[in-house]
Amino acid sequence: MSSSEMKQVGSETEHETIDIDQTMIDQLEPTAASPQKPVRGESLFAKDTVSINMPQSDQELRRRTTAGSQKSHEQSKRDYEDMEIYWEDIRYSVMTGSGKNKKELPILKGDAGRAQPGQLVAIMGGSGAGKTTLLNVLAGRVPTGDPTGTILANGKVRDRRKWKRIVGYVEQEDLLYENLTVRETLETAALLRLPSKLYSRKEKLAKVDQVMEQLGISHVADSKIGSSATGGISGGQKKRVSIGIELVTDPGTMFLDEPTTGLDAATANNICDMLKKLARKNGKTIIMTIHMPRETILDMIDKVALMSKGQMVWFGPAKEALAHFERLGHKCPPQTNPADFFLDLIQVDTRDENSQTTAEKLIEEWEKVEEEYIKPIDNDLRETANKQQDALTSKQGRAQIADNWSGDEGKWATSWFSEFSVLLKRNFQQQWRNIPIIIAAFAQQIILCLLIGFVFFRITRDQAGVQNRQGVLFFICINQTFSFLMPIITVFPLERRIIVRERASGSYRTSAAYLAKAVSQFPLACITSFVFAAPVYWLIGLNPSFIRWLLFQIITQCLVFAAQGLGMLIGSSVPNVQMAQVFGPLIVVMFIIFGGNFANQDSIPAVLRWIQWLSLIRYTYGAYMQNEFNGLELDCGSSSGESSGASAGRGCTPLGDDVVKAFGLNSPSVGLCILILLALGLAFHVLAALILRKTTRMRMRVI
Ligand SMILES: Nc1ncnc2c1ncn2[C@@H]1O[C@H](COP(=O)(O)OP(=O)(O)OP(=O)(O)O)[C@@H](O)[C@H]1O
Numbered sequence: 001m002s003s004s005e006m007k008q009v010g011s012e013t014e015h016e017t018i019d020i021d022q023t024m025i026d027q028l029e030p031t032a033a034s035p036q037k038p039v040r041g042e043s044l045f046a047k048d049t050v051s052i053n054m055p056q057s058d059q060e061l062r063r064r065t066t067a068g069s070q071k072s073h074e075q076s077k078r079d080y081e082d083m084e085i086y087w088e089d090i091r092y093s094v095m096t097g098s099g100k101n102k103k104e105l106p107i108l109k110g111d112a113g114r115a116q117p118g119q120l121v122a123i124m125g126g127s128g129a130g131k132t133t134l135l136n137v138l139a140g141r142v143p144t145g146d147p148t149g150t151i152l153a154n155g156k157v158r159d160r161r162k163w164k165r166i167v168g169y170v171e172q173e174d175l176l177y178e179n180l181t182v183r184e185t186l187e188t189a190a191l192l193r194l195p196s197k198l199y200s201r202k203e204k205l206a207k208v209d210q211v212m213e214q215l216g217i218s219h220v221a222d223s224k225i226g227s228s229a230t231g232g233i234s235g236g237q238k239k240r241v242s243i244g245i246e247l248v249t250d251p252g253t254m255f256l257d258e259p260t261t262g263l264d265a266a267t268a269n270n271i272c273d274m275l276k277k278l279a280r281k282n283g284k285t286i287i288m289t290i291h292m293p294r295e296t297i298l299d300m301i302d303k304v305a306l307m308s309k310g311q312m313v314w315f316g317p318a319k320e321a322l323a324h325f326e327r328l329g330h331k332c333p334p335q336t337n338p339a340d341f342f343l344d345l346i347q348v349d350t351r352d353e354n355s356q357t358t359a360e361k362l363i364e365e366w367e368k369v370e371e372e373y374i375k376p377i378d379n380d381l382r383e384t385a386n387k388q389q390d391a392l393t394s395k396q397g398r399a400q401i402a403d404n405w406s407g408d409e410g411k412w413a414t415s416w417f418s419e420f421s422v423l424l425k426r427n428f429q430q431q432w433r434n435i436p437i438i439i440a441a442f443a444q445q446i447i448l449c450l451l452i453g454f455v456f457f458r459i460t461r462d463q464a465g466v467q468n469r470q471g472v473l474f475f476i477c478i479n480q481t482f483s484f485l486m487p488i489i490t491v492f493p494l495e496r497r498i499i500v501r502e503r504a505s506g507s508y509r510t511s512a513a514y515l516a517k518a519v520s521q522f523p524l525a526c527i528t529s530f531v532f533a534a535p536v537y538w539l540i541g542l543n544p545s546f547i548r549w550l551l552f553q554i555i556t557q558c559l560v561f562a563a564q565g566l567g568m569l570i571g572s573s574v575p576n577v578q579m580a581q582v583f584g585p586l587i588v589v590m591f592i593i594f595g596g597n598f599a600n601q602d603s604i605p606a607v608l609r610w611i612q613w614l615s616l617i618r619y620t621y622g623a624y625m626q627n628e629f630n631g632l633e634l635d636c637g638s639s640s641g642e643s644s645g646a647s648a649g650r651g652c653t654p655l656g657d658d659v660v661k662a663f664g665l666n667s668p669s670v671g672l673c674i675l676i677l678l679a680l681g682l683a684f685h686v687l688a689a690l691i692l693r694k695t696t697r698m699r700m701r702v703i
Pocket residue numbers: 094095096105107125126127128129130131132133134144291
């Protein structure tokens with residue numbers, strides 16, 4: 001970006017800053033002090049130095065941020081590097097049951113904690129203690145319900161949009177595209193997520209090298225991710241790649257849900273060691289949930305948050321936890337992994353009254369000493385935070401909160417077209433490297449072509465030929481619909497979780513992702529359908545005119561387009577592959593019934609007649625029939641003509657046009673059928689994109 005362009009950006013930002021509603025600022029600025037950049041590791045909330053009123057210094061920071069120099073680039077990132085997360089009185093419940101049995105189930109019951117830059121914080125507890133729920137509430141990812149309490153990042157209430165772009169969240173499962181290499185996976189993340197205003201393409205790619213170096217995966221940079229079936233990088237390396245996807249944006253804070261689950265002890269150790277280094281060397285604030293860590297891992301953790309029944313029983317260094325519990329009469333036996341001891345102590349067995357009493361006692365005792373370990377924020381800050389949280393409920397308030405966060409990179413990191421091209425490339429890489437699937441797709445069409453070609457080889461023009469033409473054309477409709485709809489209906493159910501994850505981190509617009517997926521699916525379908533339709537026409541001996549052959553190909557491609565649209569629509573509407581496999585054939589069969597071959601259009605009951613207007617098979621079949629029969633002279637000379645199926649009961653039909661009429665397929669015309677097929681395909685795609693947008697939205701609730 002040229003400096004003149006950068007200046008332009010800067011001036012726009014300044015203009016935006018001037019527009020802030022002054023009453024809003026007044027309302028949200030109870031303290032006078034300006035925020036100060038803390039020394040790494042020092043509390044951001046020390047009394048007298050903390051304020052969440054940003055305007056003076058923050059406006060200044062934003063001005064500098066967008067000024068166009070390398071210096072501004074550095075400063076724009078500072079706002080969320082070295083991030084301290086403070087939380088207090090976090091409560092969260094969900095509604096369970098239905099009707100009379102509906103009740104509120106409290107999951108988090110007033111938890112507090114503080115994670116500072118350079119620290120590795122682990123949330124531990126028995127199964128169902130609320131670890132993942134707390135992690136998700138802190139990360140702002142809450143599928144249902146409304147958490148309450150105070151969460152401050154660097155002393156400020158968070159802005160939902162910016163928050164999701166400036167933190168990293170690593171899910172328990174490694175959801176990656178198996179045909180991409182490690183480098184390609186990270187490059188995609190970097191190209192999509194690093195703001196183009198701040199990073200050139202070269203800088204983004206350099207960042208990938210840097211991250212691979214940091215994570216110790218440079219030696220497998222060009223290895224495919226792979227799967228258990230095909231082989232590929234190891235489980236630990238996959239976890240590192242998942243962490244790398246988040247790390248490319250250089251987030252100040254990273255949340256990880258059970259990063260060691262499913263890994264062997266040594267690999268789990270390596271991952272935690274790497275996380276520890278990331279925290280120490282790069283000043284990241286790392287919060288993770290962890291299940292049964294071994295002692296060496298526990299040693300790496302700066303603070304453990306021990307949870308029992310949704311409440312904190314300890315937050316601080318593990319060693320001090322041992323002393324705390326010993327004071328309460330629970331001594332860790334010698335030769336015992338402290339993590340095992342903690343879990344045995346805090347795990348609540350609902351059948352055992354003793355374990356419940358112990359947990360209650362531990363919760364009670366923790367409340368007495370909590371403030372020693374988690375320095376609470378001062379009252380001014382709390383009051384300001386509460387006001388800001390209230391402001392989050394209004395659009396104007398949210399804009400004000402957003403303004404408190406510098407680094408004005410816009411809503412999206414890069415342009416729509418960049419998103420589209422990066423995603424299209426990824427889709428092609430994922431699709432075209434799946435050689436067995438590509439071979440299978442070609443083999444399917446070649447086999448079908450030969451089979452149909454030889455069964456209906458060189459059909460005649462007599463009345464038996466009429467029946468054969470009509471039969472084979474309808475069969476081609478069904479075959480092409482199934483061939484190109486069925487593979488696509490599983491695409492979204494399989495990839496949905498990746499899309500949800502990527503959307504949750506604000507990686508791209510759904511429209512770009514959808515179009516990239518739709519466009520990437522078309523070339524293979526186009527080629528394979530042509531491999532079938534081009535020769536089969538001559539093998540069967542359909543209307544021997546080049547124009548008719550060309551029209552046949554165009555109609556087939558339009559059917560493929562519409563079938564893919566329908567497949568994407570079904571795929572985006574159902575939650576999993578099983579449902580897709582149930583509903584896909586069901587809908588196609590419905591369209592087949594109303595396709596014009598089985599039920600005469602005029603005899604369909606009025607109440608069901610609308611289905612035929614949506615039936616892509618009906619329009620394809622209509623277009624095929626007209627293309628084949630209109631103007632075709634049939635042979636009435638043979639004796640078989642009297643009883644041929646096509647004209648049964650009517651005697652011989654010498655004109656092809658009459659056959660089309662007899663089936664009620666003479667309208668709409670071929671041209672209109674093609675247009676309707678394109679319109680149907682387009683409508684299916686638009687609907688599918690809208691549904692995908694809705695079904696892949698992660699509910700974010702920042703407080
Ligand atoms: N949406 C929900 N509806 C009903 N119950 C829920 C919901 N979310 C969480 N819970 C319940 O809240 C409790 C805490 O869940 P959470 O997943 O946070 O536990 P956890 O400590 O991470 O457990 P685990 O280690 O087994 O994953 C569990 O009893 C769980 O069943």
